[in-house]
Amino acid sequence: MELKIGLLGCGTVGGGVVELIRMRADKIAAMTGFYPIITDVLVRDLTKERKVQFQHERLTDQASNILDNDDIKVVIETMGGIEPARTMILAALRAGKHVITANKDLIALHGPEIIEAAEAARCDFLYEAAVGGAIPLIRPLKESLTANEITDLKGIINGTTNYILSKMTESGANYEEVLKEAQDLGYAESNPASDVDGLDAARKLTILAGIAFGAKVSLDDVEVKGIRTIAASDVAYAHELGAVIKLLAVGKDDGKSIALEVRPSLVPKSHPLATVNDAFNALFVHGDAAGDLMFFGRGAGSLPTASAIVGDVIENLRNISMNIPSRFRTGPVASRAVRKGSPEPLRYYLRMHAKDQPGVFAHIASLFAKAEISLETVLQKRAHDNQAEIVIVTHETPSAALSSIVEQLTARGDLLEIKNVMPMEKGDA
Numbered sequence: 001m002e003l004k005i006g007l008l009g010c011g012t013v014g015g016g017v018v019e020l021i022r023m024r025a026d027k028i029a030a031m032t033g034f035y036p037i038i039t040d041v042l043v044r045d046l047t048k049e050r051k052v053q054f055q056h057e058r059l060t061d062q063a064s065n066i067l068d069n070d071d072i073k074v075v076i077e078t079m080g081g082i083e084p085a086r087t088m089i090l091a092a093l094r095a096g097k098h099v100i101t102a103n104k105d106l107i108a109l110h111g112p113e114i115i116e117a118a119e120a121a122r123c124d125f126l127y128e129a130a131v132g133g134a135i136p137l138i139r140p141l142k143e144s145l146t147a148n149e150i151t152d153l154k155g156i157i158n159g160t161t162n163y164i165l166s167k168m169t170e171s172g173a174n175y176e177e178v179l180k181e182a183q184d185l186g187y188a189e190s191n192p193a194s195d196v197d198g199l200d201a202a203r204k205l206t207i208l209a210g211i212a213f214g215a216k217v218s219l220d221d222v223e224v225k226g227i228r229t230i231a232a233s234d235v236a237y238a239h240e241l242g243a244v245i246k247l248l249a250v251g252k253d254d255g256k257s258i259a260l261e262v263r264p265s266l267v268p269k270s271h272p273l274a275t276v277n278d279a280f281n282a283l284f285v286h287g288d289a290a291g292d293l294m295f296f297g298r299g300a301g302s303l304p305t306a307s308a309i310v311g312d313v314i315e316n317l318r319n320i321s322m323n324i325p326s327r328f329r330t331g332p333v334a335s336r337a338v339r340k341g342s343p344e345p346l347r348y349y350l351r352m353h354a355k356d357q358p359g360v361f362a363h364i365a366s367l368f369a370k371a372e373i374s375l376e377t378v379l380q381k382r383a384h385d386n387q388a389e390i391v392i393v394t395h396e397t398p399s400a401a402l403s404s405i406v407e408q409l410t411a412r413g414d415l416l417e418i419k420n421v422m423p424m425e426k427g428d429a
């Protein structure tokens, strides 16, 4: 039996979905009893040249051709952005259509509202592709690992920044040069803010943490720092310290509160996340029963993202065939206290420029001593203009003590300038 699907948006991801559904239609029919056909495709510009060759699919710039069409039972949203995607998804659900999306921005901001609408309509709302592209993350957290108390999430969940940091590490080039190269190659968008300022990773962490910790989590709960301040010298010092720099998304649940951060970190080369390069993504999950798990793969791209979307289509068609859509409570279940800063002491890397004169280093050392912060490594190099560049790695230090020392160091702007501060991970997972 044919099952008609409407596609909202046909760019990088939507094009992959058209291709993959065509490639797998017979297999999907055999698995679910429904032969999937994309009948209508919404785009903004009907005249635009597209990679995908349309066959029977009708191209339209009117959403009503999909949303008001009773023959269409499933809507796949790959437009992106908040509006009009939110309004269209809610309208589709109210019309009794199942919805599958890759739109992490929308879910991070309006997930609870949409999930509630889906439950009310007894429709599926599935979004495996929203985090980690091809990597199965949502379903394992929502289904396979539900017997666990999940305590830790830690990973690289933004491909663009991982590509930039990997290239800076490989070539020694500075951030601006590599960003430009990434934009020329189409890895980074012309306005890269959402990726390089850590917001894309923060939205994805919001979605993962909500499911993993069973918590009502909002984007404001995530402390976010991006990669714009990472200099070629930070990358070189990281190498000297046996580490690489990665943008990590970190979620912790200690049973009392949860802490969520996106921040560049020094990752020792012996840590498995240090080997995740280019646009690849990886996520560590720790469950009390399962122990450590690591998920790795392509976090973006046309067919990798379509792989997750079409997987959701198959789940949805199976649910329809058994009359059990909306079988999971997918939404957040409890309000939880959220704390700022890392809940556990970490090692920190600090790079600063200081006046190259007697007593300055002694002053820095005395501040650390007074704060009872022990130093693990100290490197000092002559920079230029009578400035010395000092790099300090602390022993494990509570985040409040670190903030206090940074404040005290910053107060001596006449003597020194802090250039960067980042946590340094332990050597293993």
Ligand code: NAP
Pocket: 008, 009, 010, 011, 012, 013, 014, 042, 043, 044, 045, 046, 048, 078, 079, 080, 081, 083, 084, 102, 103, 104, 105, 129, 130, 133, 299, 300, 301, 302, 305
């Ligand atoms: P894209 O290439 O920019 O494609 C967007 C498509 O939506 C285009 O076909 C565009 O039409 C259409 N569209 C946008 N606004 C519209 C509107 N108001 N009315 C009608 N059509 C509209 O985007 P993408 O990279 O495929 O990303 C799509 C979604 O997938 C986003 O939510 C993104 O975050 C998510 N995602 C992307 C990736 C990835 O690798 N790219 C990975 C994971 C998740 P025109 O073609 O006519 O402009």
Ligand code: HSE
Pocket: 130, 132, 133, 157, 158, 159, 160, 161, 195, 200, 299, 300
């Ligand atoms: N901009 C995202 C990234 C695309 O770089 O990971 C996939 O969500």
